[in-house]
Amino acid sequence: CLAEDKGDFYLLNGNKMWITNGTIAHHGLLYAKTDKNAGAKGITCFIMDYNLPGVTRKKIHEKVGLLASDTAEITFEDVKVPKKLVLGEVNKGFQMCMTQLNATRLGCSAGALGLSGAILEASIKYANERSQFGQQIGKYQLIQQQIAEMKMGHEALAYLVYKAAWLKDKGLPNTMETSMSKLYGAKEVVHAANECMKLFGSFGYSEEYPCGRFLRDSKQFETLEGTSNMHTMIVANATLGFAPNRA
Ligand SMILES: Cc1cc2nc3c(=O)[nH]c(=O)nc-3n(C[C@H](O)[C@H](O)[C@H](O)COP(=O)(O)OP(=O)(O)OC[C@H]3O[C@@H](n4cnc5c(N)ncnc54)[C@H](O)[C@@H]3O)c2cc1C
Known part of the structure; x- marks a missing residue:
């Protein structure tokens, strides 16, 4: 996922498969690229609010096992993520x-x-x-x-x-x-x-x-x-x- 700094907020785009409890959790930790040229030094952690507009969550039904555990694909499309949701330091x-x-x-x-x-x-x-x-x-x-x-x-x-x-x-x-x-x-x-x-x-x-x-x-x-x-x-x-x- 890529989170671009737009001044007041980050604009988040991308998707992630295989997220445990992805359809039922209200929040989750999201690691997104905030500097796409800096490799591991360009990743920031967010306490992601899954109820923000632009977040789509889809249950993965056809698993081999762990049938009691919820697993999801989460897609982020032009999600405006408030800067207060950054956890720790940017790019750390x-x-x-x-x-x-x-x-x-x-x-x-x-x-x-x-x-x-x-x-x-x-x-x-x-x-x-x-x-x-x-x-x-x-x-x-x-x-x-x-x-x-x-x-x-x-x-x-x-x-x-x-x-x-x-x-x-x-x-x-x-x-x-x-x-x-x-x-x-x-x-x-x-x-x-x-x-x-x-x-x-x-x-x-x-x-x-x-x-x-x-x-x-x-x-x-x-x-x-x-x-x-x-x-x-x-x-x-x-x-x-x-x-x-x-x-
Ligand atoms: C039920 C379930 C729940 C999950 N829950 C979460 C979750 O909550 N959050 C989350 O982020 N992820 C979750 N995952 C994802 C899981 O952590 C990843 O699927 C796993 O880390 C493997 O990544 P991959 O599927 O991309 O495999 P790939 O990286 O595509 O690997 C395919 C094969 O290639 C091998 N391989 C790849 N690179 C190398 C290398 N450099 N050297 C040697 N071998 C290599 C791998 O060992 C593997 O055998 C979940 C997965 C499942 C099945």
Whole structure:
């Protein structure tokens, strides 16, 4: 989006896909270019009022998962944005955006931890409930391997999430730890959801059980709040000393 300084107001044009709660929120943080030639140093943050004339919001209906979460495309057409809606300093929005993302990403990792816990719980219950060839399927070693993998993945993810949260609470550098929890969380939930569906046999493929929802919801962790490729780069660059690990 481009926000041009017109004296009393900014004239905003552009659009953004995939905005969570975009059709129901009254306000949202908007990062727009205020100096189109200055790259990252030409971005400003606005507390955007979505009820201003020229704002159109359209619900995105056909998502694979996260069906309980509202997602929207928002279009801005000659929107007159009052200058009092600027948050922080003009052209200093990029740094604010990175700080904000580092906080919301940790929330995303915690979401993955919750999902991995739900997958583990459902799998344990089913492995104890379902009997085949005269015994609970949980007694078979290959099912035990799946349960053991899910349990270890869940515990390892918990430690990554809690460590990143602890560092953040202390105001210590944590971008790398936050990215590790987000990246590992995405891998862990996609793997666990896949194993869970197999463990449930054909019922895993039925909407009567939550396995399909687990798998659909798990996939978004690989994309939103930074793709897995991006988090891999953050972890690698901080580890190799090419980029600082920031608070
Ligand atoms: C349900 C949902 C809710 C969302 N909510 C919000 C929201 O509230 N606010 C918001 O701003 N956004 C939101 N998003 C958007 C989301 O953050 C972006 O879709 C995501 O960051 C990926 O951007 P993209 O889709 O443009 O992918 P692209 O940038 O087009 O990437 C496509 C592929 O190329 C890879 N790639 C791109 N560049 C590189 C590179 N330099 N090196 C290596 N690989 C690369 C990516 O990793 C990916 O695999 C949401 C998305 C979803 C699905």
